[in-house]
Amino acid sequence: MSELAAALTGLEEFRLRPSEEQQRVYSAALLLPEGELGARRILWERGVPIAWREHVAALVRHHRLPFGALDRPDLDRVAFRVSLLARNDDLALLAAAVAGGDQDLLGDVALFRQYTGELGCLDKAREFASDHARFEYFRTPGRDPAYAAFDATTFTVTVMSGLPGAGKDHWIAGNRPGVPVVSLDDLRAELRVGPADDQGPVIAAAYARAREHLRVGTAYVWNATNTTRALRSRAIGLAADYGARVEVVSVEAPPDVVHRRNRERGRTVPPAVIDRLARRWEPPDPTEAHAVRWVLNA
Structure with a gap:
């Protein structure tokens, strides 16, 4: 002890x-x-x-x-x-x-x-007027936590988070069928950029496609590892700036399952990359979006 x-x-x-x-x-x-x-x-x-x-x-x-x-x-x-x-x-x-x-x-x-x-938050969660009020409080410095922010959102952007092999694609297929997906993995294949290469062109292309959906108010899924708060914040902030409701879905699985699935998939990520991401992993919390969902996909 x-x-x-x-x-x-x-x-x-x-x-x-x-x-x-x-x-x-x-x-x-x-x-x-x-x-x-x-x-x-x-x-x-x-x-x-x-x-x-x-x-x-x-x-x-x-x-x-x-x-x-x-x-x-x-x-x-x-x-x-x-x-x-x-x-x-x-x-x-x-x-x-x-x-x-x-x-x-x-x-x-x-x-x-x-x-x-x-x-009112010693032994229980702080209560907010709504999930929109909570989201706007944490993204707006100086905001009164009691302010009941008006919710004018009309469509939802889903931001995925999870290590390679956690099961994000599986969750999207089962829970967001028919919704457009901005996938960084797909864009890497399209642009022929490897996981260890410069990701700048991939990120730029992804944000360009996201803006196309946002300009017309179309729901979409942002599918990337997003394993840290800093990585998620830009995608979340962009969607919120266009008036979207933002949900973050964090999909995870045990370490052995993550590595097994990675070996079995078509686009394998180097195990060292997965381990590096796992060492810096910050799952999302309720301060980051209108809704945050933790999903165990074991």
């Missing part, structure tokens, strides 16, 4: 928690040295359920948020994000263990609990 895990189990609040909640926070304490990306990969390799895994990963990422929290100008936004993925009282419990006996840090944790309680 690590020193941090021992400190956590010594807290009365931890001992009073239900078993499942104890397991989540305890796992975060054990995985803290791995960082968010490392913790996620370890839990993915062990087949931990997606929501449970992302809860733990969020705690690892934000475990120091309660310290000096009231001095942060972005506190509300980050606390809301944590509440949509995990729970701020779990975060406070983990921070209390990290603080040890430091009274100043424990005072910060107490203030964080009080403040997030007043925000």
Whole structure:
């Protein structure tokens, strides 16, 4: 047992928690040295359920948020994000263990609990007027979280996310039949660009096709790995700027299944590329789109 895990189990609040909640926070304490990306990969390799895994990963990422929290100008936004993925009282419990006996840090944790309680997101997800209001809040700096943004969207853009071999094409065929697909894999084949080559021409061609659909208000699927928030943000932002409703569908499978499917498909991606993507993998969260769906395609 690590020193941090021992400190956590010594807290009365931890001992009073239900078993499942104890397991989540305890796992975060054990995985803290791995960082968010490392913790996620370890839990993915062990087949931990997606929501449970992302809860733990969020705690690892934000475990120091309660310290000096009231001095942060972005506190509300980050606390809301944590509440949509995990729970701020779990975060406070983990921070209390990290603080040890430091009274100043424990005072910060107490203030964080009080403040997030007043925000309505201490032990539950922050509520927004609508999914459109939530989406616009997180993409618009300075927006009032209580503002009920008018939803004028009339068509939907589906942004796929997932490692090669996760099953994105299979999901699209079964769930979006007949919807135009802007596929980076197809464009690579069309332009004869390999996975390890310069992807600039492929990206440019994909955005040109997306704009064709957006100009006439036609729903489409953006099919690419999109394994990081930064990669997804441009495709999501473009669609939103044209007034589209955006849904992100994250498809995943266990590591052995991903590699097996990759070997069996026509356009094989080098295993080293898949491993590199997996090390940097950031599944989407509810702050990124109108709707975010996690799909296990094992």
